[in-house]
Amino acid sequence: MREFFTKVFDKDIFPIIIIGLSLFGIIKYIDYRFSILENQVNSNEEKSILMQKDVKNISDLVLGTQSNVTDVLEQEKLKNSLMSDQFQQISSTVGALEKLSTTDPELLKKYSKIYFLNEHYIPVSLSEIGENYRSEKSNNYQFLSDALPFLQKMIDAGNSDGVSLKALSAYRSFVDQTNLKANYKVSYGAGANRFSADQGYSEHQLGTALDFSTLKTKGLLEGFDKTPEYKWLLENAYKYGFVISYPKGNAYYKFEPWHWRFVGIALATRLHDENKYFYDEDQRIIDNYLVKFFDEQ
Numbered sequence: 579m580r581e582f583f584t585k586v587f588d589k590d591i592f593p594i595i596i597i598g599l600s601l602f603g604i605i606k607y608i609d610y611r612f613s614i615l616e617n618q619v620n621s622n623e624e625k626s627i628l629m630q631k632d633v634k635n636i637s638d639l640v641l642g643t644q645s646n647v648t649d650v651l652e653q654e655k656l657k658n659s660l661m662s663d664q665f666q667q668i669s670s671t672v673g674a675l676e677k678l679s680t681t682d683p684e685l686l687k688k689y690s691k692i693y694f695l696n697e698h699y700i701p702v703s704l705s706e707i708g709e710n711y712r713s714e715k716s717n718n719y720q721f722l723s724d725a726l727p728f729l730q731k732m733i734d735a736g737n738s739d740g741v742s743l744k745a746l747s748a749y750r751s752f753v754d755q756t757n758l759k760a761n762y763k764v765s766y767g768a769g770a771n772r773f774s775a776d777q778g779y780s781e782h783q784l785g786t787a788l789d790f791s792t793l794k795t796k797g798l799l800e801g802f803d804k805t806p807e808y809k810w811l812l813e814n815a816y817k818y819g820f821v822i823s824y825p826k827g828n829a830y831y832k833f834e835p836w837h838w839r840f841v842g843i844a845l846a847t848r849l850h851d852e853n854k855y856f857y858d859e860d861q862r863i864i865d866n867y868l869v870k871f872f873d874e875q
């Protein structure tokens with residue numbers, strides 16, 4: 579034992595032992611510091627994971643709120659568009675009612691030898707047919723004011739296609755008609771009834787019917803069915819709302835190729851597409867078109 583201590587405190591070994599102990603202490607200390615650092619890093623990682631979770635929660639919350647806000651906005655938009663649809667429906671109903679209340683139902687009635695227009699009937703408003711649209715410039719032919727633009731547009735379109743339609747007669751009052759009938763009777767006797775007074779009588783009093791002539795037929799009705807103007811009318815008049823009242827081979831009246839009546843574009847187009855004539859169509863179906871009478875397409 580003594581020997582051992584003697585050796586330990588020996589000059590040579592002692593410093594080595596001291597150095598060894600010191601190194602051991604240093605290593606232990608370093609190890610201890612490392613473990614502290616390691617713990618700190620771990621706890622930081624945990625914190626970072628927790629923070630990430632927090633961030634995710636917040637972002638979920640924000641996104642959720644956003645989508646809620648978007649949903650609410652979408653719902654409001656939907657409500658608004660429903661309300662605007664309803665408003666439009668109401669407005670168009672009001673518009674239709676207004677049109678119906680201001681459009682004279684007589685304008686779409688079928689007249690016959692049994693059902694005549696009242697002799698006191700006068701159109702709401704009449705306007706003079708422009709000079710260039712008349713066969714005789716001196717005669718003041720009148721037409722229903724709201725229907726006149728359709729007539730003039732049709733004649734213009736005919737001119738562009740190389741046909742020259744001219745109005746020979748348009749609105750005729752009950753008195754005009756009676757005088758005309760008397761004149762015809764002088765010229766044609768009882769035969770006058772067949773082509774003047776009976777047919778087209780009421781239609782002329784409406785202000786929406788007219789007789790056409792051409793420059794070539796020189797203001798005469800006869801022979802109109804042989805003209806390119808007549809052919810053009812058969813193919814195109816419906817586009818402007820006009821129909822032939824008494825077509826060839828009709829079951830009711832003598833053929834009147836020159837006599838055309840404005841019934842509105844919608845009805846004229848339907849009749850054209852279905853290859854029907856005004857007087858063949860059911861009055862109840864015709865009446866449905868009153869609301870579209872002055873529609874431009």
Ligand SMILES: [Zn+2]
Pocket residue numbers: 778782787788789836837838
């Ligand atoms: Zn006529």
